[in-house]
Each structure stands twice: as structure tokens, then as C-alpha cells.
Amino acid sequence: MEVPDRLDEAGLLAAARDGDSTAFDQLVGPYRRELTAHCYRMLGSVQDAEDAVQESLLSAWRGLGGFAGRSSLRTWLYRIATHASLRLHSKRPRRLVSPDHGPARRDTSDLGEPVLGPVWLEPFPTAGDVPAGGWDPAEAYVEREGVELAFVAALQHLPATQRAVLILRDVLRYSAAEVADLLDTTPASVNSALQRARASVGDRLPAVSQRDELSALGAEGRRELVDAFVAAWERADVPALLALLAEDARFTMPPLPAWFDGRADVGRFLAERVFETPWKLRPAWFNGQPGFACYRRDPSDGMFRLSAVNVLSIRDGLVTHLSSFIDPELLPLLGLPADPP
Known part of the structure; x- marks a missing residue:
């Protein structure tokens, strides 16, 4: 037909x-x-x-x-x-973020062996910055609602059914009766699971969501932060980067187990390891947050190739978490060009 x-x-x-x-x-x-x-x-x-x-x-x-x-x-x-x-x-372990796996390190010479397999929380590609006039309501829950890294990381600590209930009720706004029908259970069970899930997730989330932090920063502030970050990173300007970080900033880089806690240790890691080779950055958005496709120069031929994805978490206009994802099997799945445009 x-x-x-x-x-x-x-x-x-x-x-x-x-x-x-x-x-x-x-x-x-x-x-x-x-x-x-x-x-x-x-x-x-x-x-x-x-x-x-x-x-x-x-x-x-x-x-x-x-x-x-x-x-x-x-x-x-x-x-x-x-x-x-x-x-x-039911066939997978829960996805981890670096602090779930082990304590922060200070020695920049030993980053540990990559922990491979279905272990780490992964980034989710989303559309760009907030369009003029705001998101279309039909797209908001996809691009900005309920995909922030901190929220998805907190969900991983819930039993699977509680996770489903919280998402269906609080993100997708289904009623208790509708969720009960979706999950083949009762409204009373849904309400009980929701109460427990909200308490658990609430304990793990920052006081202010990334959506609200980015809104407070404003369009011009977001552009300035992204432009400053790109310029400093491509210059390998560690002092300029540190000026963009909060005092308690973190740098994580799964599948490597090492991560660094605090602006001083992050700065030392950037200076001693990250900027051993030049980089080019291209802004991108993941989990409704600003991020970058990061291209590192290959010393064997001088070409820049996709080597990492970085996602920024913001508080009061400063970067509190630089989430770097460097798994070579993950990067091709994120819809980014292998070479810088």
C-alpha cells in the first residue's frame, strides 16, 4: 500500500x-x-x-x-x-559517576587503568542554547527537562521501579493512576514509591538546577562563559581557566578512574597532563548544559581528532564540575564530527 x-x-x-x-x-x-x-x-x-x-x-x-x-x-x-x-x-550494573567509584586523586602521573564496560554514566546530546523566546513546550522535556547530569546521576541510585515512577510522575507528568496502569501496579504503590524516590534524589541534587543557573546567567553571560572557556583552553592558559572555576570544582574523566577535587588540584592536572598536546574546542550541548567537542592534535601526523567531550556544570556563573568523557567507543555515538569542522 x-x-x-x-x-x-x-x-x-x-x-x-x-x-x-x-x-x-x-x-x-x-x-x-x-x-x-x-x-x-x-x-x-x-x-x-x-x-x-x-x-x-x-x-x-x-x-x-x-x-x-x-x-x-x-x-x-x-x-x-x-x-x-x-x-x-536488570542485566546491567547501575551507572556510576567518578566519586561513586573511588576517592579523588592528587598524583597526576597515575590516572589508573580505564574501567571498561557498561559502568559509567554517559552524556546525552541535546540541542543548543535556549532559543529566542524559549523552548517550544513540546521539546522542553527532551532538551532541558529531566536530563541534567546531576539528576540522571541521582536517578542511578534508585531501584528501577522507583526510578520509573519518579520519571513518569515528575518529568512526564503522568497521574498516579496512569503510572499504575503503565507499570501494572496500584496508585497506592505508585505514591509510596514516588515519596521514597523524591526523598532519595532530593538528597543528591544541588539546591539550584542547571536550568535555573543557566537562566540566571542569561544569554549573554552563557556566551561569555563559553567563549572564555574555549579561548583559555585553546591557549592552554591555566590561570584563565582557573578564574572560571569555583573553589570546589571537580574534574572527572571516565573511563579513567582518576578524578580531581578542588580548583588547585584541577589546575595542577590541567597544567601537568591535559595541555601536553594542543587542543581545539567546538561548543556543543549535552544534558541541557553547555559543553564542548574536544579535538586533540595527534603528534604522529599533526591532525586534530575528536578525543573527548566536556560538559560544564555551573553555579553562580562559575564552573563547579568539568565532566570529561574520553571513552573512544562512546564518542562516535554522540553525533559529533571526527575532525574539527
Whole structure:
């Protein structure tokens, strides 16, 4: 069957039920990005999120005949994606951030052996800075809501069902009754799990969210911070970088276990190890936070190649956490060019 480009949802659903895979792709395509964000919140990994979405869409295709329309298509897809994430979560250890793995180090000569495998929290690529006039409400929960690094890291400390309840209730704004139906449980169980989850996550989050910190900084302030960071990093200007860091700033770099705590130790690590070779930085956004694709010059041929992703966490206009991700298997999955543009 040939499907016109602009069928409404009911028409696409009917065509997909008749076995038209193109109609199915058009039907679920508008939901794919938000489903990926949902699975990422659940799993803390962009790789696992993609696997969960692939499994979910395959299950939806196979089970489309059983979709009775008692809920919206979106809610039905979230049900499938949530259960796919719960199944995958049961096969994985929880994702860690560096302080969960071990104490900070001071010796810059020993960064430890990389800890490989599905261990570390991963960054999630998001759109750029806040557009003029703010985010479109339909995109806000994907690009800014509920994907901040600190929030996703805190979620990893919850049991899987509590994690699902918190996300479905507080991020996606489903009612207790809807969440109970999604998870095959009762509203009373949902409310109990939500109360415990909120208490646990609240203890692990900063007082002010990154969304509010960045809003307080303003568009001009955000641009100035990003420009100053890029310029200082590319000059290997450690004093200029230290001026952008809070006193309690941290530098983490999974899969290496080493991390540095405090502006002085971070500065020493930058001077003694990071700037042994030149870099080029290109601004990018991850988890609704400013970040950079970082290209290091290869001494063998002088070419700059993607070697890290850095994500900034901000407090009162200063960088409190420089989250660097250097896993060579992760970097190609983040949608960044291998060479600087």
C-alpha cells in the first residue's frame, strides 16, 4: 500500500496495521526523540537508550494489532519503552559517576587503568542554547527537562521501579493512576514509591538546577562563559581557566578512574597532563548544559581528532564540575564530527 506523506495518526495507524512499515515509521517517528530521552533517564547511557528504543519499536510493530486505543499512542509507546528499559536495567550494573567509584586523586602521573564496560554514566546530546523566546513546550522535556547530569546521576541510585515512577510522575507528568496502569501496579504503590524516590534524589541534587543557573546567567553571560572557556583552553592558559572555576570544582574523566577535587588540584592536572598536546574546542550541548567537542592534535601526523567531550556544570556563573568523557567507543555515538569542522 502506498501511503501519502501527510496522513493523520488514525490513517497511519490503519495502514501500519495492514503491514505498511513506511506508515509505521511515520506514525512513531515523532515520538522517537522523546522515547530516547526517556530511556536515557532510565538507564544513564545513550548506548543502552538506543538499544531500548530499538527493542521498543520492534515490540510496538509486532504488537500493533493489540493496541486498542484505550490510551493515546504516545502513552502506549511509553509503556513499552519503560518495560524495555526495566528489562535492560536488570542485566546491567547501575551507572556510576567518578566519586561513586573511588576517592579523588592528587598524583597526576597515575590516572589508573580505564574501567571498561557498561559502568559509567554517559552524556546525552541535546540541542543548543535556549532559543529566542524559549523552548517550544513540546521539546522542553527532551532538551532541558529531566536530563541534567546531576539528576540522571541521582536517578542511578534508585531501584528501577522507583526510578520509573519518579520519571513518569515528575518529568512526564503522568497521574498516579496512569503510572499504575503503565507499570501494572496500584496508585497506592505508585505514591509510596514516588515519596521514597523524591526523598532519595532530593538528597543528591544541588539546591539550584542547571536550568535555573543557566537562566540566571542569561544569554549573554552563557556566551561569555563559553567563549572564555574555549579561548583559555585553546591557549592552554591555566590561570584563565582557573578564574572560571569555583573553589570546589571537580574534574572527572571516565573511563579513567582518576578524578580531581578542588580548583588547585584541577589546575595542577590541567597544567601537568591535559595541555601536553594542543587542543581545539567546538561548543556543543549535552544534558541541557553547555559543553564542548574536544579535538586533540595527534603528534604522529599533526591532525586534530575528536578525543573527548566536556560538559560544564555551573553555579553562580562559575564552573563547579568539568565532566570529561574520553571513552573512544562512546564518542562516535554522540553525533559529533571526527575532525574539527
